[in-house]
Amino acid sequence: MNQKLKSFLGDKDYLGRRYTIFMMGLFICSFGVACTTKAGLGTSPVAAIPYTMSLVIPKLSLGNWLIALCMVQIIAQIIMLRKNIVVSEIIMQAILAFAFGYLTDFSLFLMKDLEPNTYFLQLIFLLIGCCILAFGVYLELLGNVVMLSGDAFIKAIAIVSRKEYGNVKIITDISMSAISAAISLVFMHKLVGVREGTLIAALIVGIIIKFYQRLFKPISDRILPEKEIEQAPVTKDMGNGFVITISREYGSGGRNIGKMLANKLGITCYDAELIKLAAEKAGMDLQHAEQTEQKIENLFLYDFYAWYSPEAERYSVPDIKKIRVAEENVIRELYEKEPCVIVGRQANAVLKGYRNVINIFISADMDEKIRRIVFRDGLSEEEATKKIHKVDKERKNYCKEFYQMEWGNCSNYDLSFNASRISADSIVDTVLQLKNSFVQMN
Numbered sequence: 001m002n003q004k005l006k007s008f009l010g011d012k013d014y015l016g017r018r019y020t021i022f023m024m025g026l027f028i029c030s031f032g033v034a035c036t037t038k039a040g041l042g043t044s045p046v047a048a049i050p051y052t053m054s055l056v057i058p059k060l061s062l063g064n065w066l067i068a069l070c071m072v073q074i075i076a077q078i079i080m081l082r083k084n085i086v087v088s089e090i091i092m093q094a095i096l097a098f099a100f101g102y103l104t105d106f107s108l109f110l111m112k113d114l115e116p117n118t119y120f121l122q123l124i125f126l127l128i129g130c131c132i133l134a135f136g137v138y139l140e141l142l143g144n145v146v147m148l149s150g151d152a153f154i155k156a157i158a159i160v161s162r163k164e165y166g167n168v169k170i171i172t173d174i175s176m177s178a179i180s181a182a183i184s185l186v187f188m189h190k191l192v193g194v195r196e197g198t199l200i201a202a203l204i205v206g207i208i209i210k211f212y213q214r215l216f217k218p219i220s221d222r223i224l225p226e227k228e229i230e231q232a233p234v235t236k237d238m239g240n241g242f243v244i245t246i247s248r249e250y251g252s253g254g255r256n257i258g259k260m261l262a263n264k265l266g267i268t269c270y271d272a273e274l275i276k277l278a279a280e281k282a283g284m285d286l287q288h289a290e291q292t293e294q295k296i297e298n299l300f301l302y303d304f305y306a307w308y309s310p311e312a313e314r315y316s317v318p319d320i321k322k323i324r325v326a327e328e329n330v331i332r333e334l335y336e337k338e339p340c341v342i343v344g345r346q347a348n349a350v351l352k353g354y355r356n357v358i359n360i361f362i363s364a365d366m367d368e369k370i371r372r373i374v375f376r377d378g379l380s381e382e383e384a385t386k387k388i389h390k391v392d393k394e395r396k397n398y399c400k401e402f403y404q405m406e407w408g409n410c411s412n413y414d415l416s417f418n419a420s421r422i423s424a425d426s427i428v429d430t431v432l433q434l435k436n437s438f439v440q441m442n
């Protein structure tokens with residue numbers, strides 16, 4: 001068979017699998033929404049208004065009101081984006097809106113005889129519904145082929161307002177919950193749709209999704225091998241000379257130590273230059289790449305955003321993934337190409353198990369880190385302290401999320417130094433004295 005024809009058929013098969021998985025996820029999500037709705041303890045912000053309206057005007061079902069909300073969101077996108085709207089995407093959103101609405105009604109029909117009559121049973125229904133909903137969203141994320149109207153609506157607001165997707169998502173969900181609560185209080189004189197179940201779902205579904213992603217990763221990798229971001233092949237014994245990686249606490253002076261080492265050895269030190277190379281490889285704007293890389297300030301919120309919709313994963317998280325993979329490829333290419341010093345970028349984790357690599361961690365006492373940041377960045381002591389905690393937390397979370405390693409744990413490095421107790425010159429001299437021993441042992 002012609003190679004191009006094989007490639008074409010292979011791509012069609014791959015895309016077909018993605019759509020199949022996505023549609024399975026859509027149905028399972030509808031079943032999860034139905035289950036949490038049956039619990040009667042409040043539904044998710046996405047379904048809050050449709051659920052409340054279905055109680056106020058019961059002639060229209062929950063599915064009908066879901067479709068109506070989706071149509072409003074689609075019209076709003078057209079108004080906001082105007083000439084930038086993609087007609088094919090709007091059509092797909094409308095089709096999926098009807099599909100999800102009717103699937104939700106079908107799921108409720110299947111569960112019509114199930115009525116939890118005690119608070120304990122309601123809570124059990126809610127937890128089961130959250131697990132089902134999480135699995136459905138997991139499959140949608142895995143399929144990753146189509147944007148739902150709710151996601152696209154929030155993305156349109158983010159584009160027009162030039163705000164971050166996650167922030168717009170939070171504001172939108174709070175607004176929808178508030179509107180739902182207001183409708184129920186005005187027309188039903190009691191609070192329905194938004195209750196403790198809304199908060200419980202928001203808190204636990206993202207965590208469950210992450211559990212599914214890790215549990216089923218070996219299976220998903222076989223069914224849908226990653227094609228969007230190619231990782232550069234590398235042989236662990238191909239290093240040309242040696243590489244020294246410098247991980248450091250923010251404000252510890254690790255960058256300066258890396259430059260001093262490189263100067264002494266007559267090799268290149270890669271720090272900010274590595275971000276530029278990675279941005280070029282990823283096809284990203286340099287400023288956006290700098291703002292995106294290693295930015296996981298809160299692992300809980302990272303998981304929290306994931307459950308709401310596939311768009312949260314596609315619109316925000318993938319940029320983190322994209323620059324991460326690009327940085328990994330650049331680091332591996334540098335390892336193969338030349339002896340060098342690499343500052344940050346979790347290079348010790350990327351080159352874990354590679355020969356002729358020396359991994360160093362630099363820490364310092366807090367008061368000295370504060371003084372350095374105050375002098376360097378012109379911040380107040382309070383601002384410097386907050387920034388140190390923020391950046392170190394982001395690095396720690398990033399390392400844990402993507403490499404399952406504890407950032408700063410001495411077992412993950414060959415040498416650890418406290419730059420407040422040992423001068424930068426002494427650290428450099430120590431590393432130079434031990435370099436040959438490390439290389440020979442490797």
